[in-house]
Amino acid sequence: MSKNIYKTNVLKLNHRPERDKRITTHCALVGRAFLADSFYFSGVNDKKLIMTIKNISKNWGGKYNIKYISKPIEFIKKEKKKNTIIIHLTMYGEKIIDKIDELKKIKKKKNFLIIIGGPKVPKEYYELADYNISVTNQPHSEVASLAILLYLLNPESLINEKFNNAKIKIIPCKCGKKVIPF
Amino acid sequence: MSKNIYKTNVLKLNHRPERDKRITTHCALVGRAFLADSFYFSGVNDKKLIMTIKNISKNWGGKYNIKYISKPIEFIKKEKKKNTIIIHLTMYGEKIIDKIDELKKIKKKKNFLIIIGGPKVPKEYYELADYNISVTNQPHSEVASLAILLYLLNPESLINEKFNNAKIKIIPCKCGKKVIPF
Numbered sequence: 001m002s003k004n005i006y007k008t009n010v011l012k013l014n015h016r017p018e019r020d021k022r023i024t025t026h027c028a029l030v031g032r033a034f035l036a037d038s039f040y041f042s043g044v045n046d047k048k049l050i051m052t053i054k055n056i057s058k059n060w061g062g063k064y065n066i067k068y069i070s071k072p073i074e075f076i077k078k079e080k081k082k083n084t085i086i087i088h089l090t091m092y093g094e095k096i097i098d099k100i101d102e103l104k105k106i107k108k109k110k111n112f113l114i115i116i117g118g119p120k121v122p123k124e125y126y127e128l129a130d131y132n133i134s135v136t137n138q139p140h141s142e143v144a145s146l147a148i149l150l151y152l153l154n155p156e157s158l159i160n161e162k163f164n165n166a167k168i169k170i171i172p173c174k175c176g177k178k179v180i181p182f
Numbered sequence: 183m184s185k186n187i188y189k190t191n192v193l194k195l196n197h198r199p200e201r202d203k204r205i206t207t208h209c210a211l212v213g214r215a216f217l218a219d220s221f222y223f224s225g226v227n228d229k230k231l232i233m234t235i236k237n238i239s240k241n242w243g244g245k246y247n248i249k250y251i252s253k254p255i256e257f258i259k260k261e262k263k264k265n266t267i268i269i270h271l272t273m274y275g276e277k278i279i280d281k282i283d284e285l286k287k288i289k290k291k292k293n294f295l296i297i298i299g300g301p302k303v304p305k306e307y308y309e310l311a312d313y314n315i316s317v318t319n320q321p322h323s324e325v326a327s328l329a330i331l332l333y334l335l336n337p338e339s340l341i342n343e344k345f346n347n348a349k350i351k352i353i354p355c356k357c358g359k360k361v362i363p364f
Binding site: 034134 | 311
């Protein structure tokens with residue numbers, strides 16, 4: 001979905017369908033709406049989640065991918081070898097406001113992998129990350145942190161929504177619902 | 183938490199503890215982190231949710247309120263009589279980017295009530311709202327929409343976090359976790 005040839009992908013660690021079903025779905029949809037290219041998740045291989053996101057992409061357009069990753073550490077190490085920049089979102093990280101300009105420059109030249117975890121992410125992920133970034137140092141939500149980071153990287157996500165081959169499209173309106181089925 | 187005397191409060195409609203537990207908690211915490219003053223919720227009166235948010239505010243500081251609202255329509259009507267501006271976040275609404283400057287101006291003179299619902303919000307809420315606002319017209323997450331709206335209203339939330347009487351504070355760092363207990 002990115003305008004340039006470099007990709008921004010998201011990796012959600014340790015998905016547990018009973019506990020995280022809606023949170024992981026929200027993270028995946030935020031990735032799509034704010035113009036990431038792919039959503040990866042580790043933990044439990046949840047085929048229902050994959051179907052949900054694929055169906056939404058089919059109806060609402062675009063080329064968003066979703067994929068289960070069985071070995072996230074190995075996956076990240078492989079990405080690093082391919083020169084991908086690893087950004088780990090954590091409330092303990094450096095303030096996004098101090099790093100966003102640097103990240104926007106790098107985004108023009110390299111692929112990004114944004115990792116979202118939670119409070120119990122093992123130390124290894126912090127060490128593998130090129131950037132540990134906080135969206136406020138207050139407890140809140142990986143859904144919100146991902147949205148803010150992607151919005152700051154892709155502010156055009158609020159202006160032009162270019163999702164090719166959409167079957168459904170909303171016409172923004174003052175009151176009520178206007179939907180065009182193509 | 184707002185710097186001026188006017189308040190920004192959030193109302194989450196139709197909370198269902200089994201299905202929405204983590205989503206409502208995330209919305210409440212996003213409200214706090216991005217400088218809203220109070221979080222209200224209708225649906226089921228979930229005392230565990232109230233305790234969770236009160237405990238977080240106690241440890242992390244600030245004066246964030248949380249309250250159950252049994253009759254949300256009546257509550258909104260009362261707020262309107264008090265001249266509060268009602269903003270309903272919905273994927274069908276007018277684009278936030280077209281309305282944010284107007285909202286920022288109004289925020290200096292009036293209280294805001296931000297309503298977050300979901301796909302099945304009754305028509306009455308759309309009609310009661312002064313603004314139906316969309317954060318993209320793509321399906322994603324009320325957690326993310328709330329975060330983006332509050333961030334755009336309060337960009338200082340990413341810079342200075344002023345939460346009085348905090349018992350815990352994070353020192354942002356490149357790698358690892360630095361926490362100061364006061």
